[in-house]
Each structure stands twice: as structure tokens, then as C-alpha cells.
Amino acid sequence: MAKNKIPDLPGKTVERLSQYRRVLYNSIEEGKTNIYSHELAKMMNLTPVQVRRDLMLIGYSGSQSKGYVIKDLIALIGQIIDSEEGEKIAVVGMGNLGRAITSYFTGKREKLSIAAVFDNDPQKTDRIISGVPCHHVNQLKEVIQKENIQIAVLTVAPEATHNVAKMLLDAEIKGILNYTSVPLTVPENVHLEEYDIVTSLEKLAFLVKK
Amino acid sequence: MAKNKIPDLPGKTVERLSQYRRVLYNSIEEGKTNIYSHELAKMMNLTPVQVRRDLMLIGYSGSQSKGYVIKDLIALIGQIIDSEEGEKIAVVGMGNLGRAITSYFTGKREKLSIAAVFDNDPQKTDRIISGVPCHHVNQLKEVIQKENIQIAVLTVAPEATHNVAKMLLDAEIKGILNYTSVPLTVPENVHLEEYDIVTSLEKLAFLVKK
């Protein structure tokens, strides 16, 4: 299997790969060893063609009679989306959402771990929250560089967003997942995913209204 | 079944409209009354052309010299994405994430309110959580229909997801925002938005790895 050769995948395909793997794990637990594109599609609410297209893009071939070998497929997806050494994540802002994400995520993935969390409230800092050490934000750069953290999840208050984002960029973070309601601008070499709960609810509300 | 004069907007545009409004509110607070497409674009990390295209699609015209009138634009966006009477939302699953979303969202929007939350733990039910009455899930259909709730946010444990989703469909919910890691399938007349935190982190990790 080709190593280090990461194909240039469409963003949507990458998202789906992560989800394929998740449902494939479920299938394995149910005792299945092989799966057809239409089964995977059904589970993911997609068309079989889309599934086959995605798998084609990552260079995986199944057999016409048995479909895809689940464990091989899981392994290949891992090769593509996981990094070999694993990547470390920081969560900045230990409010409700930050805590929820931290406890929800911890232990979910072998190659992705939340290595540190930050807050500006001394009551929360310098102790362990959901199994992760919580530091004061003024140690942000130091800890991120020392731990070699590459990805940050932003769950701070709106008014703090820009400041914290600047600190993260200063600490040379490589990716930011922004849960605040404040849109960010980052340099080209930093990857940014914006996600706001209010936006998705408003989108749904619009669709329902129609 | 076109209702009134809601144009047939691309899904992406709808998402951006919600975000435009948010940053426009900020601009108003800073004392601005007008804004140019390139300013709005900068704040949202978009191109000016995209901004103009979106506004064109909703039928809003600015002036070449002054740009767009912020308060008119906010009002128009409201006409398009808000429903007149407002819409009610239920959050199902009062774990960390459910509580975080409930407290985060409450009061954020005039026309969208969380009217009820549900859990299956008797310790949590029949009391007020973050200002919202919490019911046992076995009252789900009753409460949803009585309160005329149209949208549900799903934050239950993975193993409960399918059951709860079935109950929601049975209660004739119109839209589901799924935060669990279990993909759902819903009838055509129900709108579904899938969102999983692990997926977005894995996508970021992939991009960073490249």
C-alpha cells in the first residue's frame, strides 16, 4: 500500500472518510467482514455511487462478489487521514462547551489526543479537567510549543476570540477549529474550520420554514 | 409549494446569511451604518464577489458609493431566514454537550428558542436546566406536539441515537441537528444536518498532516 503518498482529496471526501471508518467499526463489531457499497451508502445516507467514487479516489479496490474488506478499508483510511506519530490538540476555553468537547473526545481516537486545555480563570487552571492538564492562557505559547501541539479548538467567549486566535498563531499552531461566533482570518498556511451552532440551527430553521 | 417570496437559495448561501447578520450586528455596535462588500468579505474570510453574489440572490441592492445599508440588510436577512412566529427547538440528551448547547444558545436569537429539553435520567428530569424545562424522554412526543416544536438537537449517547430519532420522527419533527457520532436516515420531508466533532477534528488533522 502506498505510504506517504497522500492523494489530493476533495474536502468533502475527507469528511466522509472519517465517517466511513466510524460506521465500518460498527459493522466489524456486528461480525461483518465484508461490505457492499450500497450497504455503506445506506448507513451513511449516501448513494452507492458516491461511496464507490470516494473509495476509488483513495485507490481502494473491492471485489465484485464480496464487496469491500472492512478491515483493509479501515486500515487504508487510517493511513490516509491519520498521521503516523499522532497529533496533539489543545482546547482553549473551559466553559461548558470546552468541557463537553474535552470529555466527549478524550480516548475516542488513537492518533488524536487532547494534550492540554487552557482557561483564564485561576480557579480552573493548574489542575486536571477531564483527564487533561488545564493551564492558564498566558502559558499558551509555552505549552503548545513544548508539547508540539498542532491543532487548537477555540471555545472562548466572543470578546476574547481575536486575542486568543492571535496567541495561537503566535505559537505557530497549524489548524484551528473555531466554535465561537466570531469569524476568524488566518494566514494561508494555517487551516481553519468555522463552526457555529447558531448558524446550523438557523439554516435548519430556514429549511423547515420553507 | 413555493411560499411567499422565499427565493430558492443555495444551501451555502443560507449558511452565510446567518453569519453575515452576526458580523453586521457587530458593525452596528461599532457605530457603522454602511458597509462595502470588501469589508464584509474581509470579516467573513470570503471574496467580495461572493458577498455581492449572495446579496444579489436575496435581492438586496446597495449603492456604488456607500455600499450596503447595514440595518436594511439585517432586516432583509431576518425576513428570509427567520420565521414570523418564531420556531421552537428541543434538545434531547442533557449530557455535557446538551447542557453546553442549551446554555450557550438560550437568548441568542429572538425567533429561535429552546422550548424543552429531554433526558432519560430521572435525576435530571422534571426540573429546570439552564432556564428550560427538562422532561423525561418518554414524554417526548407529547411535549413536542403540545409545544409545537419543529426542530430537535440530538446529543444522546450513540447507542440511544436510533431509538430517539425514531421517536422524534414519530412526533413529526421537521428538522434534526445530529451531534451524535451515529449517522441517521430520515424521510424526505425531514431536514437533517449531521455534525460530528470527531469528524471535523480528523479533517483538520488530515489537512495539517499534508
Place this chain on the structure above:
DNA sequence: TGGAAGTTGATATTTTTTTCACAATGATAA
């Protein structure tokens, strides 16, 4: 042995979304 059924892989097509390119407009000032 031959053909029906069901699947994959891939090319072609369509649809959706974004970007380009520029005419038209209004403001400003020489």
C-alpha cells in the same frame, strides 16, 4: 455450459458553487 443477477470501477454528464471579467454608476476633484 450458458445465462441471469448483482456488483465494482470508471467515464460521462449534470448540478451546484465559486470565481472572473467588466459594464454601469455615482462621487470627487481638477
Place this chain on the structure above:
DNA sequence: TTATCATTGTGAAAAAAATATCAACTTCCA
């Protein structure tokens, strides 16, 4: 007035994403 400048609005082109179509392969069964 006329030239210049920055802006909007929009048709056209491009890019991205999803879908359709179908040849080729496997297995099964008559």
C-alpha cells in the same frame, strides 16, 4: 465639464461535487 476612482451587479467561465450510465467481472443456478 471631464477625467479618475472605487464600487456594485451580473453574464460567463471555471471549479467542485454529485449523479448517471454502463462495460466487465463473479457467482450461482438451471
